[in-house]
Amino acid sequence: MSATHTEPGGSLPTGVDPVLEVDDVKVHFGGVKAVDGISMKLMPGMIHGIIGPNGSGKSTLIGAMTRLTRLTSGRLLFDGEEYQNASAAVVARKRVARTFQTVRLLPDLTVLENIQLGADARADDKSGNVLTRLLGKQISPAVRDAVSRTNLEGFEDFYPSELSYGTQRRVEIARAIATGPRLLLLDEPTAGMNQKERAEISALLQSLRTDGLCQLLVEHDVQMMIDTCDHVYAMNFGRLIAEGTPTDVVRSPQVQEAYLGRKWRDHA
Numbered sequence: 732m733s734a735t736h737t738e739p740g741g742s743l744p745t746g747v748d749p750v751l752e753v754d755d756v757k758v759h760f761g762g763v764k765a766v767d768g769i770s771m772k773l774m775p776g777m778i779h780g781i782i783g784p785n786g787s788g789k790s791t792l793i794g795a796m797t798r799l800t801r802l803t804s805g806r807l808l809f810d811g812e813e814y815q816n817a818s819a820a821v822v823a824r825k826r827v828a829r830t831f832q833t834v835r836l837l838p839d840l841t842v843l844e845n846i847q848l849g850a851d852a853r854a855d856d857k858s859g860n861v862l863t864r865l866l867g868k869q870i871s872p873a874v875r876d877a878v879s880r881t882n883l884e885g886f887e888d889f890y891p892s893e894l895s896y897g898t899q900r901r902v903e904i905a906r907a908i909a910t911g912p913r914l915l916l917l918d919e920p921t922a923g924m925n926q927k928e929r930a931e932i933s934a935l936l937q938s939l940r941t942d943g944l945c946q947l948l949v950e951h952d953v954q955m956m957i958d959t960c961d962h963v964y965a966m967n968f969g970r971l972i973a974e975g976t977p978t979d980v981v982r983s984p985q986v987q988e989a990y991l992g993r994k995w996r997d998h999a
């Protein structure tokens with residue numbers, strides 16, 4: 732377990748340098764202030780969450796962090812180094828991995844081969860690639876490790892269409908882990924899942940906090956946030972309206988008004 736680990740419900744540790752810092756970032760599309768002055772710190776070994784209603788700017792902020800979306804102003808720092816003017820390719824080399832709202836596995840590759848695609852992106856692992864796999868050669872240690880950490884043993888030779896939706900999402904997370912990330916961005920990793928699958932993903936993400944992996948989860952499922960995250964940011968109209976432990980955030984009057992409603996008002 733990382734030295735920076737805090738139990739879910741804990742707040743941001745002090746005296747530890749963030750993996751990624753967002754400093755007063757704005758992304759305006761003409762008159763639309765999609766992101767309008769957001770600051771946040773993503774710490775090693777912690778799971779951070781972003782919640783907010785549709786159109787509140789969550790995806791735009793993730794796009795800015797990964798440099799797919801141009802900033803109007805503000806700074807982004809990775810390990811203390813500014814990168815707001817860097818390309819998306821440079822960000823990927825900083826070991827930032829991402830999963831998307833919809834499953835993006837290659838249908839003609841097996842589970843192992845899909846995960847190998849992630850390992851191929853690693854600068855430090857040249858022990859195998861999809862081509863050598865297809866020729867029956869070795870599998871990277873990073874792939875074996877990702878399979879084991881995501882409990883995918885036994886599924887290695889399946890094709891995506893043969894897997895449940897929840898298992899497909901686990902393969903995506905395995906592929907992201909195989910890149911050896913320091914920061915893992917997860918866009919609605921449990922969308923469309925049943926309760927059991929959600930609990931499995933929540934447990935998986937919590938187990939990944941080891942080795943200092945920093946995670947940022949965009950999620951509409953508030954219970955998933957409460958069960959999984961250490962620190963939550965709530966957005967509305969491009970701005971932060973609350974941050975803190977999941978419990979603090981769901982109790983915030985601004986968050987309840989913007990997003991949650993009565994159901995979470997008395998959440999303990």
Ligand SMILES: Nc1ncnc2c1ncn2[C@@H]1O[C@H](COP(=O)(O)OP(=O)(O)OP(=O)(O)O)[C@@H](O)[C@H]1O
Nearest residue numbers: 760763764765783784785786787788789790791792
């Ligand atoms: N390329 C763009 N051009 C113009 N407006 C945009 C663009 N991308 C996003 N927006 C607008 O910015 C605002 C924030 O959108 P964004 O997709 O970031 O919200 P979100 O919180 O991720 O929503 P959802 O939960 O529905 O995914 C919305 O008003 C959206 O219409």
